[in-house]
Amino acid sequence: xxxxxxxxxxxxxxxxxxxxxxxxxxxxxxxxxxxxxxxxxxxxxxxxxxxxxxxxxxxxxxxxxxxxxxxxxxxxxxxxxxxxxxxxxxxxxxxxxxxxxxxxxxxxxxxxxxxxxxxxxxxxxxxxxxxxxxxxxxxxxxxxxxxxxxxxxxxxxxxxxxxxxxxxxxxxxxxxxxxxxxxxxxxxxxxxxxxxxxxxxxxxxxxxxxxxxxxxxxxxxxxxxxxxxxxxxxxxxxxxxxxxxxxxxxxxxxxxxxxxxx
Numbered sequence: 001x002x003x004x005x006x007x008x009x010x011x012x013x014x015x016x017x018x019x020x021x022x023x024x025x026x027x028x029x030x031x032x033x034x035x036x037x038x039x040x041x042x043x044x045x046x047x048x049x050x051x052x053x054x055x056x057x058x059x060x061x062x063x064x065x066x067x068x069x070x071x072x073x074x075x076x077x078x079x080x081x082x083x084x085x086x087x088x089x090x091x092x093x094x095x096x097x098x099x100x101x102x103x104x105x106x107x108x109x110x111x112x113x114x115x116x117x118x119x120x121x122x123x124x125x126x127x128x129x130x131x132x133x134x135x136x137x138x139x140x141x142x143x144x145x146x147x148x149x150x151x152x153x154x155x156x157x158x159x160x161x162x163x164x165x166x167x168x169x170x171x172x173x174x175x176x177x178x179x180x181x182x183x184x185x186x187x188x189x190x191x192x193x194x195x196x197x198x199x200x201x202x203x204x205x206x207x208x209x210x211x212x213x214x215x216x217x218x219x220x221x222x223x224x225x226x227x228x229x230x231x232x233x234x235x236x237x238x239x240x241x242x243x244x245x246x247x248x249x250x251x252x253x254x255x256x257x258x259x260x261x262x
Contacts, residue, residue: 019236022096026229033226037219044215052209061125066212068118070220071111072140076178078108078224079143082150083175086168095239096232098164101171102154103232107224109147116140135184139177146174159239 048066055062082104088097119137120130131137150170157163205213 019096023233023236026233030226030229030233033222033229037222037226040215040219040222044212044219048212048216052212058126061122064118064122066216068115068122069213070217071118072115073217074220074224075108075112075115075143076181078104080178082171086171089164089168098168099235100228100232103228103235105147105150107227109144109151112140112144112147116144136181139181139184142177143181146177
């Protein structure tokens with residue numbers, strides 16, 4: 001029974017690898033994700049900036065966490081998703097997985113940059129400087145370079161198996177940086193504070209501070225998926241148009257060659 005159910009589920013799963021099916025799905029869900037993200041972001045920021053109490057140690061400057069923490073978490077998680085889709089491409093050679101990896105990268109780079117900028121804004125009044133070569137900050141900066149390197153490589157190569165293979169390998173190798181970012185505050189002496197919210201350590205934040213943070217994280221998640229679905233759908237449409245143009249050009253060449261000279 002288990003084998004029969006798995007065989008029946010596999011065609012359903014592979015059906016979404018079809019560009020046509022994915023395009024229909026993304027057209028339906030991308031706008032919904034973006035609208036929900038906008039609503040949650042407005043509510044979360046409102047609660048975080050005006051309803052949440054002032055921190056007893058850091059004062060008002062702690063409120064930067066409502067931008068810094070979601071952008072940092074998502075920048076790391078989106079790269080992990082890129083690693084997953086890159087592995088899918090190397091195993092199954094599905095073009096859609098390569099396109100989805102490429103669709104995620106700009107959002108991941110933007111969130112990584114936002115994490116670094118917001119962290120610098122928080123660091124000036126807290127540490128007395130905008131930047132220190134701290135292990136967490138340096139590894140996060142390297143993540144931004146990985147995003148930018150991937151974007152540069154994917155745009156410099158002509159779309160095709162060679163480009164998808166090269167970019168997938170780059171993403172997978174760069175995934176080594178993710179555990180370094182996560183465990184940097186444990187492995188090395190660092191100025192960066194430890195996590196106030198984790199699966200192992202539980203919650204050390206007041207709930208009036210925690211709920212706006214969770215709402216901002218969910219808003220960032222919905223934005224990332226909505227914009228990635230939208231961007232991937234555009235890539236599917238561009239590929240379809242390019243394929244039609246190439247087919248038309250090939251037919252034109254054949255037609256010209258088949259004409260008899262006068």
